[in-house]
Amino acid sequence: MENFIVSARKYRPDTFQTVVGQLSITSTLKNAIKNNQLAHAYLFCGPRGVGKTTCARIFAKTINCQNLTADTEPCNQCESCQAFNGSRSYNIHELDAASNNSVDDIRNLTDQVRIPPQIGKYSIYIIDEVHMLSQAAFNAFLKTLEEPPKHAIFILATTEKHKIIPTILSRCQIFDFNRIKIADISDHLGFVSKSEQVAIEAEALNVIAHKADGAMRDALSIFDQIVSFSGREITYKDVISNLNVLDYDYYFRLIDLLLKNDVPNALLLFNEVLDHGFDGHHFINGLSSHIRDLMVCKDPVTVQLLEVGGEIREKYKAQAGICDAGFLLEALKISNECDMQYKTSQNKRLLVELSLIRMAQLTLKKK
Numbered sequence: 001m002e003n004f005i006v007s008a009r010k011y012r013p014d015t016f017q018t019v020v021g022q023l024s025i026t027s028t029l030k031n032a033i034k035n036n037q038l039a040h041a042y043l044f045c046g047p048r049g050v051g052k053t054t055c056a057r058i059f060a061k062t063i064n065c066q067n068l069t070a071d072t073e074p075c076n077q078c079e080s081c082q083a084f085n086g087s088r089s090y091n092i093h094e095l096d097a098a099s100n101n102s103v104d105d106i107r108n109l110t111d112q113v114r115i116p117p118q119i120g121k122y123s124i125y126i127i128d129e130v131h132m133l134s135q136a137a138f139n140a141f142l143k144t145l146e147e148p149p150k151h152a153i154f155i156l157a158t159t160e161k162h163k164i165i166p167t168i169l170s171r172c173q174i175f176d177f178n179r180i181k182i183a184d185i186s187d188h189l190g191f192v193s194k195s196e197q198v199a200i201e202a203e204a205l206n207v208i209a210h211k212a213d214g215a216m217r218d219a220l221s222i223f224d225q226i227v228s229f230s231g232r233e234i235t236y237k238d239v240i241s242n243l244n245v246l247d248y249d250y251y252f253r254l255i256d257l258l259l260k261n262d263v264p265n266a267l268l269l270f271n272e273v274l275d276h277g278f279d280g281h282h283f284i285n286g287l288s289s290h291i292r293d294l295m296v297c298k299d300p301v302t303v304q305l306l307e308v309g310g311e312i313r314e315k316y317k318a319q320a321g322i323c324d325a326g327f328l329l330e331a332l333k334i335s336n337e338c339d340m341q342y343k344t345s346q347n348k349r350l351l352v353e354l355s356l357i358r359m360a361q362l363t364l365k366k367k
Helices: 023-034 052-063 079-085 103-113 135-146 182-195 202-212 216-230 236-242 248-259 263-275 280-296 310-322 325-342 348-366
Strands: 041-045 092-096 123-128 152-158 173-176
Touching: 023 052, 023 173, 041 052, 052 079, 052 092, 052 123, 052 152, 092 103, 103 123, 103 135, 182 202, 182 216, 202 216, 202 236, 202 310, 216 236, 248 263, 248 280, 248 310, 248 348, 263 280, 263 348, 280 310, 280 325, 280 348, 325 348
Parallel strands: 041 152, 041 173, 092 123, 123 152
Antiparallel strands: none
């Protein structure tokens, strides 16, 4: 039986070109290599799953490549590249600061830094979760980080830049990685699904991308989970069922009921949502997002802010066309008030129901 490799590892980028959603950073790093303007220390910071460690490894591999391509990418043919690909390179050293955060660990590292590389020009030291180093370890690291040997390059990665002392920050070139856009995640998941011969609906990809919250690694992990649940044919219904996500259709139906001032059926729909195991707070937050999306659909200039695609985008445009802008603004204010009061409310269900009734009354005030 063939060993299964999770998608986050199987489709991990191995060149700058395959990195998703960080074009400005990859372009800067490639130009630094091309122009031979390499700094001695870099700090990659940003949320989880956006490519910090991946870019550090690609950067380290490219620096020592002996036959760079015309596009400043590693050749994957030279001895240095093959050693890296086979996880046997002695030029690239990785340290997990979460479990190696003492002064002794840093002293061992500084002793190792003195040894010149066997193949290529540089020894690269990738220190992950660098914010976990102790204060004493940071101090022991300072001198080496400021004046390392010519062959040494440090690449530090962290999710919490604010925890790193200023004296370390001042010695590094800092790159801030962004959360990956929903459209970029959806496109990459589409590529992965084709490679894995999985048929998946565009709306389903969009839900996974939303759930991942800007982290590609999370998106690929969710994708694997859905494939295990549904097999090779994945529908939108499969995804919202497995991830316990509220269907867009609930909110479209609710807005239609509110516009008709149909309070009884609006309350029954909310009861249906609760019966499916969803929390009232989750429901009201989803309603706020839905109303916000309807508002951005009201103007052709802001419709690009709508982060959904396919048939659902057309449904948003259609419903936005029958909603008055004043109604949407007041409804959003009411849902936002409900959100803020939810945690302190003694009767949470009544709070949400009262908010829905107030929204339904907005159409009467307009008349």
